[in-house]
Amino acid sequence: MMLSASDRAAIRAVADELYTRLLAAGAVPVETEILQPAGPLLDLYGEDIRARAYVTADPGLGEMMLRPDFTVPVVEAHMRDGAEPARYAYMGEVFRRQEDPDARAREYLQVGFEIFDRAAPEADAEVFALFSDLLAPLNLRPATGDIGILMAAVRGLSTSDRRKAALLRHIWRPKRFRALLDRFAGRAAPSPARAALLDRLKSDTPEALIEAAGPLVGLRSPEDIAGRAAALIEDAATPPIAATEAALLYDLLTLQAPSLAALAHLRGIAPMLPAITPAIERFAARLEALKARGVNVETLPFEASHGRTTLEYYDGFVFTLAAADPGLPAVASGGRYDALTAHLGQGGSIPAVGGIIRPELVARLKGAI
């Protein structure tokens, strides 16, 4: 559906108003280029981003993308020349390639806010409370989660580091995460091909098997293959994740409750999985900070898996504010992305949290378009 020129103007007016209020809340205005080098985005999101971003080429600079989000360039700019603590606000178009010819949002305005500050729970609460306050007249439905608790639970499993790393790597891909967990917990049998390989590795070295399989072509070396074979042998000898621990993780994946009840539930399981205690205490501190800012934490919905599929670089607090119509995307979304600043920061890192608002949806809900 095409927006009329006057609708676009109305949306920009809504965006301006939101942006002005973010600046009034103490944020420094920042701008980023629309043409972004593709490299950092591909590194971060992998090949999937090509399906979701407009890719183009610069004769000198190589592959470029039309800005699919602000977070990456804002983080890069901050890590390059920002001083901390810092609060930034921005407003501008993002571009999302769409496969569906009827899709609406190929380019749309975003208004965003990012905090780089080491006082973590306070900053989480600040972003959420600020957005809730800005959008209060729209009576949006909040949803929150905390990827950090899930990650802490994985790190706390009594199993090999390799298994933990595999699970952490796929924490944002629920289907593969679940398949890995089922296998590591002994709920799914290894593939017949895997069993056959392990069998052959009992009598032959990996080098002999590689030799027998045919000439090796390509860059993946015999050492790479032998290294993985050794990892498979080690994994086969690793006992399944204890049923009680696996059950706790499955329970955590499906935990969905009002925040205070969720906190009580998590405290109840913490003695069985002590590694999640610091993450639970951060959750508790965040709820205190939210309460101090007037958020009703008795009723604030919490889902341990919230944001696992759509908000991929988040590794702590995550939230969305959505309209009643389930067909509409979230009006606002955001979260904590501490690992991203380390990834893009070339050595440096700083805790960071932020979020974006989609002015078009605000305008629509206000009846301005």
Added chain:
Amino acid sequence: MLKIGVPSKGRLMEKTFDWFGARGLSMAKTGNEREYSGRIDGIDGVELVMLSAGEIPRELAAGRIHLGVTGSDLVRDKLAAWRAQVADWQPLGFGHADLVIAVPQAWVDVDTLDDLDAAASAFRAQHGFRLRIATKYHRLVREFLTANGVADYALVDSQGATEGTVKNLTAEAIADITSSGETLRANHLKILPEGLIHQSQATLFLARNADWAPDQTATLTALATRLGLLMPGI
């Protein structure tokens, strides 16, 4: 006129001519042997358009031809949301080929997508870049790997001789069309059993965006009768 696009050369053209011929509609190239024009006899109001099989999806999407014969792999790969743009009216039973993922035979540790994903992760850590998969079927391969949760790979474009890219060190694995697997074996590659992305065959497609005025619809009805097919939904 109802325009039908068919492949302009090779076995795909011959088999298409045979298929229509067996149903009483004779197709033939006209003029000089190198000229791309053709004729269809046995029905009125139909014009034959000779095209490269790779361009038929685009022509269908644009509605410049009403019907077209091409590989189901090409339609799925070249058209976004292909079902909204074309209807697959009838698979024709020839031009069979599988789009598969293939890796070096010596990768004894890689047999499943789970293995491919783990190998890609270790490869990236070891070599500093993502495991490269050479293909010309970007959309199909990416959708397949995303749906199966494979990460840490990069697609590199290869428009031909894809099986050679691994030996030439421009890719670590490939995704390509194969019918017998012979070229893969000759290049020391093996098919990943879980890596079957699409089973392709030549298919008669209908363009939803073409001009379906009463004349063309009437011709389509007559054609459907001659071919012994049910009318497709436009």
